[in-house]
Amino acid sequence: MTNPTTDIRLVVLDMAGTTVADGGLVERAFDTAARELGVEPGTPGHAGKLAYVRATMGESKISVFRHLFGTEDLARRANTAFEKAYGELVDGGHIAPVPGAREAVEELQAGGRTVVLTTGFARVTQDAVLAALGWQDLVPLTLCPADAGGRGRPFPDMVLQAFLRTKAAEHVQQVAVVGDTSYDMLSGVRAGAGLVAGVLTGAHDAGALRAAGAGQVLDSVADLPGVLT
Incomplete structure (x- = not known):
């Protein structure tokens, strides 16, 4: 039987707290x-x-x-x-990448996986964050709630939009959802993702992440490529 963590084709990553450190x-x-x-x-x-x-x-x-x-x-x-x-x-320069986040995204993509960045912010704010980090061309698709009919997390809509738009995966079990909050975990579980992983660089602790459905809890998104290989 295929190990679900090695058959991931699409990785849906949260931004603030997961790939982006915004310092409160x-x-x-x-x-x-x-x-x-x-x-x-x-x-x-x-x-x-x-x-x-x-x-x-x-x-x-x-x-x-x-x-x-x-x-x-x-x-x-x-x-x-x-x-x-x-x-x-x-x-004003108050944000930065989570250490190792860009490198993790690049490694995932170099290994043939598609990465999508999602947020609970409006598109204008998401674009401002991407521009501040120089990430406009880092991934092929970024999504905010308006891109999914207005429903953000904990609904599964953004994850499913990533699945439908990228056509990177054949079924939802080939999707990984990674974030720092309970709402990220719930959205992944509700989407039927094969891997739902929490990271400890943001808002919620390991207990809250696991209670919301995290199958794995990582210190950082920088650890994700190792988990998937």
């Missing part, structure tokens, strides 16, 4: 978005909302703001402020 920019950008809607840091309301943001790292940001602020108008106002603030922080 999500929380800083959230502070800006919260102020836009009158929620000041240091207040009980802010603390509760920040706790939810931390717990739902990896989920589509507009979905997070819908939950936090209740109406579509408020959610979109918060999301616009968040994306603007995050983009400005990215432009």
Whole structure:
């Protein structure tokens, strides 16, 4: 019987926390978005909302703001402020690759596998991150929730879009999904991926990742090529 970790044809990688180290920019950008809607840091309301943001790292940001602020108008106002603030922080040089991430992607692709980068951010923010890192041409496809009909993690839609668009795999068991959050793991499990792996460079710990369905937990995405060979 084929070992599922050696028959992987398509690797779907999360960005922030998995391949990209952003040093807590999500929380800083959230502070800006919260102020836009009158929620000041240091207040009980802010603390509760920040706790939810931390717990739902990896989920589509507009979905997070819908939950936090209740109406579509408020959610979109918060999301616009968040994306603007995050983009400005990215432009200010506050992000970097996770050590070994680019090399891991290049090694995977050199070995004949297709790599897709996914995010819970809007396309404009994803493009800003890719540009800041010089990664515009690193992989053949990048996806955000809008590319999958608006449904980000924990839904499987982005993983399945990667499967359908790249045609790199014959069936979903040849797909690996790798991320740093419970939502990444859930999206991989729901997509039926052959390998769902968590990494410890981002938001959630090994216990949370395994509870959400991680079959393996790695110290870093840099370890992934070794797992697949």
